[in-house]
Amino acid sequence: MSETFYNLLDSANKYRCRKLDQLILLSAENDSLVDPREILDSGEKMSIVSES
Amino acid sequence: MAMAVLHGQTNNTMFAKQAVETARDTVIPNLLTYSRGDNVLLNETIPADLRSRELLYINISSLESGVTTTGCFSVEYYLEQMALVEIMTTLFIIMVWLLGIVFFVGPVMILVSRMNPLAKHCVVYSANTIPFPILGQVVEPIERMVRLLGMLMKDPLGYTNTKEYRNFMQEEEDFAEHSMWGKEVLDGMETKFLMNTLLRIGSLMKVGFGSAGVEIIRDNLDRGRKKDVLELSRQGTTVSCIFLFCDIRQFTDATECLQEEVFVFTNKIAAVVHSICHSYGGTANKNIGDAFLVSWLLDDETDRCAEEKEEDDMFATSTSHVMFSSDSDHLCARNNQADKALLAVVKISIALHYDYFFVETMNEEARNRLLTKLSKRKGPIVQMGFGLHAGKAVQGAIGSPRKLDATYISESVERAEFLESSTKAYGKRIKQILSREYLQQQLIIFLLSQVFRY
Numbered sequence: 001m002s003e004t005f006y007n008l009l010d011s012a013n014k015y016r017c018r019k020l021d022q023l024i025l026l027s028a029e030n031d032s033l034v035d036p037r038e039i040l041d042s043g044e045k046m047s048i049v050s051e052s
Numbered sequence: 053m054a055m056a057v058l059h060g061q062t063n064n065t066m067f068a069k070q071a072v073e074t075a076r077d078t079v080i081p082n083l084l085t086y087s088r089g090d091n092v093l094l095n096e097t098i099p100a101d102l103r104s105r106e107l108l109y110i111n112i113s114s115l116e117s118g119v120t121t122t123g124c125f126s127v128e129y130y131l132e133q134m135a136l137v138e139i140m141t142t143l144f145i146i147m148v149w150l151l152g153i154v155f156f157v158g159p160v161m162i163l164v165s166r167m168n169p170l171a172k173h174c175v176v177y178s179a180n181t182i183p184f185p186i187l188g189q190v191v192e193p194i195e196r197m198v199r200l201l202g203m204l205m206k207d208p209l210g211y212t213n214t215k216e217y218r219n220f221m222q223e224e225e226d227f228a229e230h231s232m233w234g235k236e237v238l239d240g241m242e243t244k245f246l247m248n249t250l251l252r253i254g255s256l257m258k259v260g261f262g263s264a265g266v267e268i269i270r271d272n273l274d275r276g277r278k279k280d281v282l283e284l285s286r287q288g289t290t291v292s293c294i295f296l297f298c299d300i301r302q303f304t305d306a307t308e309c310l311q312e313e314v315f316v317f318t319n320k321i322a323a324v325v326h327s328i329c330h331s332y333g334g335t336a337n338k339n340i341g342d343a344f345l346v347s348w349l350l351d352d353e354t355d356r357c358a359e360e361k362e363e364d365d366m367f368a369t370s371t372s373h374v375m376f377s378s379d380s381d382h383l384c385a386r387n388n389q390a391d392k393a394l395l396a397v398v399k400i401s402i403a404l405h406y407d408y409f410f411v412e413t414m415n416e417e418a419r420n421r422l423l424t425k426l427s428k429r430k431g432p433i434v435q436m437g438f439g440l441h442a443g444k445a446v447q448g449a450i451g452s453p454r455k456l457d458a459t460y461i462s463e464s465v466e467r468a469e470f471l472e473s474s475t476k477a478y479g480k481r482i483k484q485i486l487s488r489e490y491l492q493q494q495l496i497i498f499l500l501s502q503v504f505r506y
Contacts, residue, residue: 002440002468004383004442005393005440005441007383008383008389008390009390048474050478051397051398
C-alpha cells in the first residue's frame with residue numbers, strides 16, 4: 001500500500017503495518033540525474049507500506 | 053276501450069252525464085275531462101303539477117253522425133309504474149354486469165386499477181355478498197410494467213437503489229401475498245414475463261458497467277435525457293477514492309494449462325474478490341483480464357477530517373519525514389474506508405487458500421495440468437498481488453454511443469497498479485529490486501528499511 005493510503009487507516013490498523021521502502025518519483029526533467037544525493041533531493045517521495 | 057264504450061253510451065243526452073260519472077267511478081278514475089261535440093259532460097280541474105306528457109287526450113269520431121267525443125286522462129300513475137319497471141330493469145342489468153365482471157371479466161379488470169388512486173375506494177361485492185377491495189386483488193401488470201419502464205428510463209443502472217423501486221418491490225410482494233390469484237397464475241402472465249425480462253436487462257447493464265460505473269453512466273444519461281441521446285461531450289467529475297488493484301499471479305501459465313476452463317477459473321477468483329470488496333463497501337470498476345480494479349469512494353474534505361488527521365499523525369508509528377503527494381493532503385476517510393479496504397485485502401488473501409473452491413468445477417485433465425505446472429510454487433494455487441493507493445481521480449464515461457465504458461482516469465490508479473507490480477519484486481532478492489528496468493521507468497526504489505520477503 002502507499003503511504004497516502006496508510007495515512008487514511010485507523011491508528012489501530014497503522015500499528016499492524018510496517019514501512020518497507022521509499023520510492024522517489026522522478027519527473028522527466030530529472031531523468032538525467034545520476035548522483036543519488038541529487039536524486040534524493042529532487043523527486044517526490046512515496047513510501048511503500050505492508051500489512052505485517 | 054272505455055272511451056269507445058262511452059262514445060256509444062253518451063249519445064243520449066239524458067244519460068250522458070250519468071254514464072260518464074259511472075265510468076269514472078269504476079273503470080277510468082283518471083278521466084279528467086270529457087266532452088261530446090260542444091257539450092262538456094265532465095270538467096275536472098287538471099292538477100298544475102301534471103306535465104304535458106302525463107296527460108293523454110283521446111278523440112273518437114263517428115263516421116255516420118260526425119260527432120266527436122274527447123276525453124282527457126291523467127297517465128301519471130302508468131308513467132310512474134313504467135319508470136319503476138325501467139329502473140328495476142336497469143338495476144338488474146347492472147347486477148348482471150357486475151357479476152360478469154367479478155366472475156368472467158375479473159382477470160381483465162385486474163389490469164386496471166391499483167395504480168389509480170380512485171380505485172382505493174372501490175369495493176366489489178362477490179356473489180355471496182362478501183366485500184373485498186379491488187386494491188390488492190387487482191394485478192394491473194401493464195401499469196406496473198409501465199411504472200418499471202419509467203424507473204428504468206429515469207435511471208437505467210441504479211434504479212434498484214431508489215426508494216421508488218423498493219416501494220415497487222414491496223407492493224409486488226404485498227400484492228402476491230394478498231392476491232386472490234395464485235402464484236402460478238400471476239407468474240404465468242405474459243406481462244410478468246416481460247417485466248422479468250426488463251429487470252434482467254437492467255441487471256445485465258449494471259453488471260456490464262460495474263457498480264462504480266453506475267453513477268458515471270447515470271450522470272451521462274441524465275445530462276442527455278432531454279435530447280434522448282448520451283451526452284458524451286461533457287467533462288468528468290473529480291472524486292477522491294481508494295484504489296485497489298489486484299492481479300492474479302502466473303496467469304499466463306494458468307491460461308496455458310486451463311485453456312477454455314480459464315474463464316471458469318478467473319470468474320471464480322473475480323467472484324471472491326468482488327463479493328468480499330462489496331461486503332466492505334468497495335465497488336468493482338474494471339476487470340482487465342487477470343486484474344481487477346476496485347474503488348472505495350472517500351468523503352469530501354472537511355475541517356473535522358483535518359483535525360482527525362493531526363491526531364492520527366501524533367499516534368503514527370512512522371518517524372520518517374516524507375513528502376506526501378499533493379492530493380494526499382485532502383483525503384478524508386470518515387467511515388473507515390481505508391480500514392475496510394485493507395480488511396478486504398486480508399480476507400481475499402485468506403479466501404485464496406481454499407484451493408478446492410477454485411478447481412472443483414474444472415475438468416480433471418485441465419486441473420491436473422494446472423496442478424502440475426504450479427507444483428513447484430509454494431503457497432496456494434491462486435496467488436494474487438495487491439496494490440492499495442488513495443488519491444483524486446477524474447471519473448467519466450469514455451467511448452461513443454456504440455460502446456461506452458465508465459472509468460477513472462488518474463495517476464492514483466497507475467500508482468496502485470505500480471504498487472501491485474512492485475510486490476512481485478519483494479518476493480525476490482534485493483539486487484533485482486534495484487534493477488535497471490526500474491531505473492528506466494523513472495522510478496528508483498531506495499531501500500530505506502528492511503526488505504520484506506514473502
